[in-house]
Amino acid sequence: MGESMMVFVYVFVLAIFIGFEVITKVPPLLHTPLMSGSNAISGITIVGALLIAGIASQGESALLSKILGMVALIFATINVVGGFLVTDRMLEMFKKDKTKEGEKK
Amino acid sequence: MVLLTDIFYLIAASLFILGLKKLSSPKTARVGNLLAMLAMLIAVVVTLLDKQIVDFSFIIAGVIIGAFIGTIAAKKVEMTAMPQMVALFNSLGGGASALVAFAQYMRHPQSTDAFILGTIIVSILIGTVTFTGSVVAFAKLQGIMRGAPIVFKGQKWVNVLIFAVLIALAVMIIVRPSPMAVMLAILCLSGILGVSTVIPIGGADMPVVISLLNSLSGLAAASTGFVLSSNMLIIAGSLVGASGIILTNIMCRAMNRPLTNVLFGAVGSDGGAAAGTGEKRQVTGYSAEDAAVMLESAQNVIVVPGYGLAVAQAQHVLHEMALLLEENGITVRYAIHPVAGRMPGHMNVLLAEANVSYDQLFEMEVINDDFQHTDVALVVGANDVINPAARTKKESALYGMPILNVDQAKTVIIIKRSLSVGFAGEDNELFYDSKTMMVFGDAKKMLTELVHYLKG
Numbered sequence: 001m002g003e004s005m006m007v008f009v010y011v012f013v014l015a016i017f018i019g020f021e022v023i024t025k026v027p028p029l030l031h032t033p034l035m036s037g038s039n040a041i042s043g044i045t046i047v048g049a050l051l052i053a054g055i056a057s058q059g060e061s062a063l064l065s066k067i068l069g070m071v072a073l074i075f076a077t078i079n080v081v082g083g084f085l086v087t088d089r090m091l092e093m094f095k096k097d098k099t100k101e102g103e104k105k
Numbered sequence: 106m107v108l109l110t111d112i113f114y115l116i117a118a119s120l121f122i123l124g125l126k127k128l129s130s131p132k133t134a135r136v137g138n139l140l141a142m143l144a145m146l147i148a149v150v151v152t153l154l155d156k157q158i159v160d161f162s163f164i165i166a167g168v169i170i171g172a173f174i175g176t177i178a179a180k181k182v183e184m185t186a187m188p189q190m191v192a193l194f195n196s197l198g199g200g201a202s203a204l205v206a207f208a209q210y211m212r213h214p215q216s217t218d219a220f221i222l223g224t225i226i227v228s229i230l231i232g233t234v235t236f237t238g239s240v241v242a243f244a245k246l247q248g249i250m251r252g253a254p255i256v257f258k259g260q261k262w263v264n265v266l267i268f269a270v271l272i273a274l275a276v277m278i279i280v281r282p283s284p285m286a287v288m289l290a291i292l293c294l295s296g297i298l299g300v301s302t303v304i305p306i307g308g309a310d311m312p313v314v315i316s317l318l319n320s321l322s323g324l325a326a327a328s329t330g331f332v333l334s335s336n337m338l339i340i341a342g343s344l345v346g347a348s349g350i351i352l353t354n355i356m357c358r359a360m361n362r363p364l365t366n367v368l369f370g371a372v373g374s375d376g377g378a379a380a381g382t383g384e385k386r387q388v389t390g391y392s393a394e395d396a397a398v399m400l401e402s403a404q405n406v407i408v409v410p411g412y413g414l415a416v417a418q419a420q421h422v423l424h425e426m427a428l429l430l431e432e433n434g435i436t437v438r439y440a441i442h443p444v445a446g447r448m449p450g451h452m453n454v455l456l457a458e459a460n461v462s463y464d465q466l467f468e469m470e471v472i473n474d475d476f477q478h479t480d481v482a483l484v485v486g487a488n489d490v491i492n493p494a495a496r497t498k499k500e501s502a503l504y505g506m507p508i509l510n511v512d513q514a515k516t517v518i519i520i521k522r523s524l525s526v527g528f529a530g531e532d533n534e535l536f537y538d539s540k541t542m543m544v545f546g547d548a549k550k551m552l553t554e555l556v557h558y559l560k561g
Contacts (some may be wrong), residue, residue, distance in 0.1 A: 004334075005220050005331075008330070008331055008334065008336065008339055011336050011339050011340060012327060012330075012331075012339050012343055015327075015339060015340040015343035015344060015347075016343045016346060016347045017347075018122060018343075018344070018347075019125075019343055019344040019345075019346065019347025019348060020347045020350075020351065022122060022125045022126050022129075022344075023125060023128075023344075023347060023348045023351050024351060025126075025129040026125075026128050026129050027129065027130075027131075027468075028355075028441070028443060028449070028450060028453070028468050029131060029450065029453050029463055029466060029468075030128055030129075030131060030134055030450060030453070031352060031355075031448075031449035031450030031453070032187060032191075032448060032449060032450035032451055032453065032454045033128065033134060033138070033450070033454070034125075034128055034348060034352070034449075034450070035191055035315070035316070035319055035348075035352065035448065035449060035450070036187070036190070036191050036194070037124075037125075037128065037137075037138050037141060038125070038319065038323065038344065038345045038348040038349070039191055039194050039195055039198060039319060039322065039345070040141065040142075040145070040194070041121055041125075041141055041145070041323075041341050041344060041345050042195075042198045042319075042322040042323045042325075042326045042341070042342060042345040043145070043194075043197075043198050043201070043326075044145070044148065044326050044337065044338050044341035044342065045198065045201045045202045045205055045325075045326045045329055045338065045342075046145075046148075046149060046201070047148055047149065047152045047333075047335065047337060047338060048202075048205040048209075048329050048330075048332075048333050048335070048338060049167070049201055049204070049205050050149065050152045050153060050158065050164060051152065051155065051157060051158065051333065052205055052208045052209065052212075053163040053164050053167055054153075054157075054158035054159065054160050054161060054163065054164045055157055055158065055159070055160070055212075056157075056159045056160065061211050061212075061214075062211075062212065064211060065208040065209075065211040065212050066160075066163055066208075067163075068204050068205075068207060068208040068211070069163065069167075069204070069205070069208050070163040070164075070166065070167045071167075071204055072200075072201040072202075072204035072205045072208065073163070073164065073167030073168065073171065073201075074167045074170050074171040074174075075171070075197040075198070075200050075201035075204070076171065076197070076198065076201035077167060077168050077170070077171020077172050077175060078171045078172075078174045078175040078178070078194070078197050079175070079194050079197045079198040079201065080145055080171075080175070081171065081172045081175030081176055081179070082174070082175030082176070082178045082179045082190075082194055083175075083179075083194050084138060084141065084142045084145070084179075085175065085176060085179035085180070086178075086179040086182060086187075086190060087138045088135065088138055088139070088142075089179060089180075090184070090187075090454055090457070091131075091134045091135040091138055092135060093184075093454070093457040093458050093460075094131045094134065094453075094457045094463050095457070095460070095462065095463070096131070096462050096463055096464055097462040097464065
């Protein structure tokens with residue numbers, strides 16, 4: 001394992017700690033949106049899929065890997081687009097006394 | 106140029122963290138989600154500018170198809186079907202990570218770098234387990250597959266065996282370049298492992314499973330980050346991994362069961378068909394009219410929603426009823442058990458959809474001491490989370506699970522389809538208590554009748 005690889009391990013471990021710190025503060029009220037939102041974030045794999053699907057191809061196995069890349073891209077895009085949109089749809093519904101405020105006005 | 110790319114990835118990673126941070130309050134949560142969206146957009150655009158990418162035909166096709174399906178799904182899905190939706194998205198995320206890792210391996214099958222090969226294998230393993238495991242979870246939640254645990258003799262040993270073979274194959278690939286078939290075998294075995302791990306888990310344990318799979322989808326992305334040497338993927342993936350672990354932990358604590366018991370205990374029945382263990386006892390059924398009279402005479406009411414509310418899609422009519430009570434000066438609050446429903450926070454989303462103000466939704470620890478001063482506790486489609494056996498009956502599967510103190514209210518009204526046991530298969534003493542009014546029927550139908558009487 002090279003030194004550069006060790007840097008990635010550092011990043012991984014530290015990011016997990018940040019994740020713990022930030023997410024423990026999310027109230028149970030919002031656990032479903034947290035889940036669908038973080039789900040969309042895990043679609044970050046889309047970055048990898050883009051690279052694989054768009055890279056120069058030579059030969060048969062390269063073409064096959066590009067096709068796999070495209071399938072991965074479809075999966076990841078559904079995950080990202082669907083995940084963020086549905087989270088937004090949910091969060092929009094969380095309101096404090098919408099009806100009563102409306103009556104006052 | 107490389108430096109500039111990295112700077113943008115760093116910005117995106119920071120925005121992800123900021124976005125999640127803003128989820129800590131319902132006031133800022135929507136902005137938080139938008140920040141995360143922005144971060145994703147930045148990451149995608151910066152990647153598209155990468156000069157390694159020369160061919161856009163596959164990319165355009167993939168993004169259009171994916172965005173189309175994703176948008177339709179997000180717009181159409183019912184809030185009651187949220188757990189299935191999340192399971193499905195989860196499976197796609199895991200699947201994408203596994204595919205990317207596999208494609209990367211296909212491009213350099215003769216690689217000898219043990220670290221790279223190791224991370225490719227981990228990525229394929231976790232990604233595929235997430236993929237097939239989530240598909241099974243989806244099938245169970247959607248009712249395509251039976252929700253009860255599916256068990257066979259020696260199941261645990263089959264899983265252990267699969268895992269052992271997986272490790273052997275992994276070592277083989279790392280030690281010397283092997284034919285593509287070996288990696289394919291790893292892919293297939295991981296898929297089987299995902300299925301065989303999730304099928305024995307019962308419906309009521311789904312909140313734990315979904316949380317765990319959520320965590321795995323993040324870890325799959327992170328390990329793909331190692332494969333591609335991308336800090337962006339590692340950071341975003343780890344955040345999700347951490348989030349899923351926290352939720353898994355909270356869910357396990359709310360059921361007072363260790364994760365190993367949830368995964369391997371095969372606890373639960375179909376919750377309905379199976380009768381209780383004990384003798385058949387008689388119980389008086391009350392009508393919706395009786396319940397309406399009781400509710401009207403109350404001063405304060407706590408509503409306890411459960412999975413039955415979601416199944417019956419009764420959240421809107423429940424809110425209508427609550428509004429009628431409030432017009433009569435009755436205080437209405439909602440008590441939410443952490444594992445009510447099929448995923449963390451499921452009930453909160455349903456009630457928010459029905460326009461219930463979120464300051465009327467209370468967590469178990471906050472509201473539990475108030476039941477003793479409450480005139481009526483109205484239970485809609487919940488069972489195990491209010492079963493007093495969790496406090497007293499040592500031999501029960503529920504024993505030790507924190508429950509809502511519904512039995513301390515002056516009167517308890519329970520709307521339920523039948524006397525059948527909950528998922529834990531435990532008879533509920535509370536049904537036979539003299540202060541309990543059992544109202545048998547579909548939650549939506551009964552609540553509609555209730556509203557009718559309250560208006561009349």
